[in-house]
Amino acid sequence: MTSLAGKSVLLIVGGGIAAYKVHELVRLLKTRGAGVRIILTKAAEQFVTPLSLASLSGERVYTSLFSLTDEVEMGHIQLSRAADLLVVAPATADLMAKMANGLADDLASTALLATDKPVLIAPAMNVRMWRHPATQRNVDILRRDGINIVGPNDGEMACGEFGPGRMAEPGEIVSSIIAMLTPRAQPLVGKKVVITAGPTREPIDPVRYISNHSSGKQGYALARAAMELGAETILISGPVSLPIPPGVQMMPVETAREMLETCESEMPADIAIFTAAVADWRVAVDSPEKLKKAGGAPPSLTLTENPDILATISRSANRPQIVVGFAAETEHVTEHAAQKLKSKGCDLIIANDVSKETGVFGGDRNTVHLVSATGVEDWPSMSKDEVAGKLMERLAHMLAPQHKVPK
Ligand code: PMT
Numbered sequence: 392m393t394s395l396a397g398k399s400v401l402l403i404v405g406g407g408i409a410a411y412k413v414h415e416l417v418r419l420l421k422t423r424g425a426g427v428r429i430i431l432t433k434a435a436e437q438f439v440t441p442l443s444l445a446s447l448s449g450e451r452v453y454t455s456l457f458s459l460t461d462e463v464e465m466g467h468i469q470l471s472r473a474a475d476l477l478v479v480a481p482a483t484a485d486l487m488a489k490m491a492n493g494l495a496d497d498l499a500s501t502a503l504l505a506t507d508k509p510v511l512i513a514p515a516m517n518v519r520m521w522r523h524p525a526t527q528r529n530v531d532i533l534r535r536d537g538i539n540i541v542g543p544n545d546g547e548m549a550c551g552e553f554g555p556g557r558m559a560e561p562g563e564i565v566s567s568i569i570a571m572l573t574p575r576a577q578p579l580v581g582k583k584v585v586i587t588a589g590p591t592r593e594p595i596d597p598v599r600y601i602s603n604h605s606s607g608k609q610g611y612a613l614a615r616a617a618m619e620l621g622a623e624t625i626l627i628s629g630p631v632s633l634p635i636p637p638g639v640q641m642m643p644v645e646t647a648r649e650m651l652e653t654c655e656s657e658m659p660a661d662i663a664i665f666t667a668a669v670a671d672w673r674v675a676v677d678s679p680e681k682l683k684k685a686g687g688a689p690p691s692l693t694l695t696e697n698p699d700i701l702a703t704i705s706r707s708a709n710r711p712q713i714v715v716g717f718a719a720e721t722e723h724v725t726e727h728a729a730q731k732l733k734s735k736g737c738d739l740i741i742a743n744d745v746s747k748e749t750g751v752f753g754g755d756r757n758t759v760h761l762v763s764a765t766g767v768e769d770w771p772s773m774s775k776d777e778v779a780g781k782l783m784e785r786l787a788h789m790l791a792p793q794h795k796v797p798k
Pocket of ligand 1: 587589604605606607608609610647665666667668669670671697698699700701702715716717718719720731735743745751752753754775
């Protein structure tokens with residue numbers, strides 16, 4: 392059983408029927424040695440009592456922002472900062488809306504706004520409330536803000552309806568807490584990793600652009616993996632709709648030229664990984680005004696080549712110790728990748744087949760081939776997170792002092 396000894400969790404209980412499950416959650420956390428402080432919202436007090444939770448946690452339970460005794464004992468700011476992790480369970484639609492909009496009108500929402508610690512929420516609500524566009528908008532905002540979410544699960548609800556909305560089980564919440572709080576080996580502490588991700592957008596006119604199907608998933612997975620290994624992680628991303636991984640420094644860009652400029656400004660770095668699907672061409676002169684259908688022949692667009700970011704950084708005076716490119720191919724995958732390894736001057740190329748039927752663009756899985764000067768290594772089909780974890784471990788090993796990168 393993974394111990395949580397020495398870890399402290401601030402559990403914020405929202406007002407929903409699922410609040411009854413927090414007794415078991417507190418018990419499981421205490422069994423693993425975690426310290427648990429608890430805040431109840433006003434609504435939560437209708438479902439569980441401070442007394443029962445104080446008995447289980449062995450700590451006093453906080454309920455009011457304006458309690459003189461609470462503020463003297465432990466101010467609301469300190470309450471949120473003294474914890475290693477804030478857990479909101481159940482996270483009601485109302486509490487999530489407050490979090491997404493930065494409202495702070497009670498102790499729970501104030502602690503959540505004042506914290507500088509990671510936050511995990513376990514949503515629970517009626518299926519229609521969960522599916523409502525307002526809730527889904529808030530979920531997107533919270534994800535983008537780096538909030539971790541466990542559940543909700545599918546199932547029958549207290550209200551008799553069926554679907555997603557049931558709070559994750561206490562055991563699942565504890566697993567997510569363990570994943571967030573248990574340190575792994577961090578061989579990249581003190582190292583800087585720069586990652587490009589997503590597509591670039593090359594304007595044709597103010598409303599149209601040239602782009603591609605990259606979702607950013609592979610690049611964002613790499614950024615998460617680099618963070619987990621302790622690296623200072625810079626993610627230079629074209630327009631995608633993914634949450635920014637917690638702790639990662641995000642630099643949004645649109646065009647290939649902006650991406651190059653941002654990459655150059657982030658050098659020197661120890662490792663650079665070029666996952667972005669950069670548009671090879673842009674319109675030579677983009678129109679300042681929307682191109683009009685004048686009734687005649689459609690306009691011809693003259694294209695010009697974009698700078699090659701990977702090749703430029705590989706050959707720069709500030710070249711990172713390890714430079715990794717990706718190769719998106721639809722035929723002769725490893726042969727083309729091997730040519731790119733040479734022509735772009737990088738240390739490794741991760742080749743993947745992006746033919747439509749592979750579902751790699753935008754999908755959650757990838758089958759990659761690691762191409763280096765010494766040969767080709769075929770990796771089995773994995774989730775993009777697994778590819779990222781395995782690749783970052785490999786790069787961390789290559790960066791270790793006894794290892795020389797083969798040229
Ligand atoms: O984003 P996802 O939906 O998760 O999909 C992942 C992915 C398919 C985008 C990713 O795995 C991938 O293959 N990325 C590389 C996409 C690409 O542009 O490949 P390429 O073979 O055209 O380019 C080779 C390398 O040169 C790439 O590292 C690319 O970033 C880089 N390049 C290309 C052109 C250019 N002008 N500048 C570059 O730096």
